[in-house]
Amino acid sequence: MALHPVVEQVTKRIIQRSRASRAAYLAHLEAARIQGVQRGALGCTNLAHAIAAFPVNDKLKLREAKVPSIAIVSSYNDMLSAHQPFEYYPRVIKEAAREVGAVAQFAGGVPAMCDGVTQGQPGMELSLFSRDAIAMAAAIGLSHNTFDAALYLGICDKIVPGLLIGALHFGHLPGIFVPGGPMTSGISNKQKAAIRQRYAKGEATREELLEGETASYHGAGTCTFYGTANSNQMLMEMMGLHLPGAAFITPGTPLRDALTAAAAHQAASISQQGSNYMPIGRIVDEKSIVNAIVALHATGGSTNHTLHVVAIARAAGIVIDWNDFDELSKVVPSLTRIYPNGEADVNHFQAAGGPGFVIRELLDAGLAHEDVNTILGHGLRNHCKEPFLGEDGKVVWRDATPHSGDDSVLRPATNPFRDNGGMVLVQGNLGRAIMKISAVKPEYHVVEAPALTFDSQEDFLRAYKEGQLNRDFVAVIRFQGPRANGMPELHSLTPALSNLQDAGFKVAMVTDGRMSGASGKVPAAIHVSPEILAGGPLGLVRDGDIIRVDASTGALEALVPDDVWASRSMASADLSKGHIGMGRELFAMFRTHSSPAEQGAATFPLPSPIPTTVPLHDGVDSNEVVPGSDEDFLFRTQK
Incomplete structure (x- = not known):
């Protein structure tokens, strides 16, 4: 093919x-x-350290390069x-x-x-x-x-x-x-999710929740x-x-x-x-x-x-x-x-x-x-x-089996569940973000609603428990990027958001944090890049701004007049408390040196050229092939 x-x-x-x-x-x-490995070139003391605790027969083998x-x-x-x-x-x-x-x-x-x-x-x-x-x-x-x-x-x-x-x-x-x-397999994932949502509503006790979770993770x-x-x-x-x-x-x-x-x-x-x-x-x-x-x-x-x-x-x-x-x-x-x-x-x-x-x-x-x-x-x-x-x-x-054993779980490429992968890039004046829509019903692929801003997931859950979120809104969870607080998953918000959606409200989430590998049925634009601490525009959003999250067109926008948008200053938050305790102080260097989310939120650089000419392999002049090329690799493996 x-x-x-x-x-x-x-x-x-x-x-x-x-x-x-x-x-x-x-x-x-x-x-x-x-x-090559240094085992054959190590000094006697060095090699002795490397093999000291080995069984005798293995030790004898290790002395042979x-x-x-x-x-x-x-x-x-x-x-x-x-x-x-x-x-x-x-x-x-x-x-x-x-x-x-x-x-x-x-x-x-x-x-x-x-x-x-x-x-x-x-x-x-x-x-x-x-x-x-x-x-x-x-x-x-x-x-x-x-x-x-x-x-x-x-x-x-x-x-x-x-x-x-x-x-x-x-x-x-x-x-x-x-x-x-x-x-x-334990209890079904559908049962587990239902218990979580009931608990978020206050309809299930902690004992019932724990029983359901332990029946799943068992x-x-x-x-x-x-x-x-x-x-x-x-x-x-x-x-x-x-x-x-x-x-x-x-x-x-x-x-x-x-x-x-x-x-x-x-x-x-x-x-x-x-x-x-x-x-x-x-x-x-x-x-x-x-x-x-x-x-x-x-x-x-x-x-x-x-x-x-x-x-x-x-x-x-x-x-x-x-x-x-x-x-x-x-x-x-x-x-x-x-x-x-x-x-x-x-x-x-x-x-x-x-x-x-x-x-x-x-x-x-x-x-x-x-x-x-x-x-x-x-x-x-x-x-x-x-x-x-x-x-x-x-x-x-x-x-591998020529036919799926259960086409409700696994299908051939000629008869897929959907003709796309269910992950989309959304972008606009709020930055670039990822949406996973494979579990989101088509009627929720577009949400346009007023913003409600939160600087932590705790603030969001507090508002939910106080009954302040029974309306259409887009939750903008800010200061959750790698430089701000290490980019935690916000999966604990899923039951609350799911309950609000089930109650008939139009809800979505926009965040510079992560959601989860278990992201589900609520539309969420996540990993917004650049994050606020890197000058990202998510810090310009104010409560009441109309936010459009559109997985069908790839739009992620605050519907705010350009002149108003340009006149705003960046939101700020005291992040110092989140940098102390539970070992978070030790990770300050990671937060400081993290690349943007779209570059992997990585703390290591791309490889850079080595300063000297490297011989390619024994007996072959370095001008014969491109350094490190596939031709060189094939030559050596076939030699």
Whole structure:
């Protein structure tokens, strides 16, 4: 199938836009590859430190530079249900590495916080920047430079993007992402949402609410709705960074353990000591980033990835923006209905066909690039598979099912739920913002109503509880951007806004903060960029201004005369109290140095050229090929 012209056009534009920074990134990658790991060059004292605690047999192997050493970088903690299963993964990985003549070491842990716990709490103001802290922690774990490949253990919201950003800064190392899988299904997401709305109205007790929540979030594994955590997993599948179909196999099962062991085997195979060298910096390129955006749209994924995918791309020297998301969303059909865009959860999605089905459909429809590198080599078609447990207890793969097992959850590209991805760019005199409308009824795609401004979500909820919001309005939640307070999710506002909409009022939200991977039925223009602290016009809005939020035309406007608008001064707020307590003081440097939301709210720079000429590979003059080019990479891998 020929590539869709819009996918081709967007890809070419990204390649051109990224030419200088991507070349710089590849030059850094090549320099690190040539330098190689230091294990063979370490002084005796240094090497002794690196292997001191290792079992004797592994220690002997590590003294041999030709034996692959696999780093384990894990986000394990036993408070997060999604990450608790990682407790025993290092043992499985070490045993599997020995089976193929390699060794594995636990290189380091990274922090992992739960947005479900911190929603509406001060800790949420650390959440977005925990992504870059995770990247830094991963880099520290790998900085000993004694490893030949890495396995990255993570699932949830900021953890996978953070791990991938860290991995890309060691782009010469092969890397595989190892998930833990979703918890088994509890009560339906529809039931859970209904209890939350009843509680917001005062019609349900706290005991009833807690009973409903614990019946939903009830065991080990990631939450089963299609929020940021499970969107992460779909994107890792689409980018070829998982073993095929690894995302949604539940924890504590023989198949889950077999997949983990197989990941260790494959990591050894794609190391430089193996026969199929494939560094992660060569997997994540412009085409794979486009594939990730396509998969996000096709599955109705989290709006948080309009930040995270941008930041991931940036780490690999690739520059994307919200225009790219918007143009692709217009041509990528919606193939899934998973909560909050439907009633099913990810276990139902997996049973209906799962990621392999989606990847095949997108490739067959010409909506994704097949000619990309993955952890299995070259070609995304290798990932149109589903894993099963073989008779010997090891994982085997079969082609993804040709037909959906449930067309109310998963459909082919020839019969989609909708002919677009349900994510739109809106812009106007209030800035640029993202709207996710896949769960918003068409009659709510346009809201025009007076503004009510709030400087915190607490102010909004106070007004709601006092009965002040029983009217048509657009809630403008200000000072929620990365520089102001770390850009927290405002998901705790969802039940109140949903109740007001159900009561017949026209309501919408406009904010420079985030909403959630679980954004639902209320129209919300989020991530407004630039934020107020960067001079963004959201600070010029006053109560009573008529605001137009129009997902159909892409308009985000304050309908205020130009002369009145120009005469206004920027709103101000005392943000100092929000910078103290719960560790927020430690994140001052992140707030100060954050890029705008559309640039990923990142605190690290794009790659810049290295100052000296780098030799490309042994025995080849540097004038023969372009530094770090695909031709050079192919030469070395085929040599």
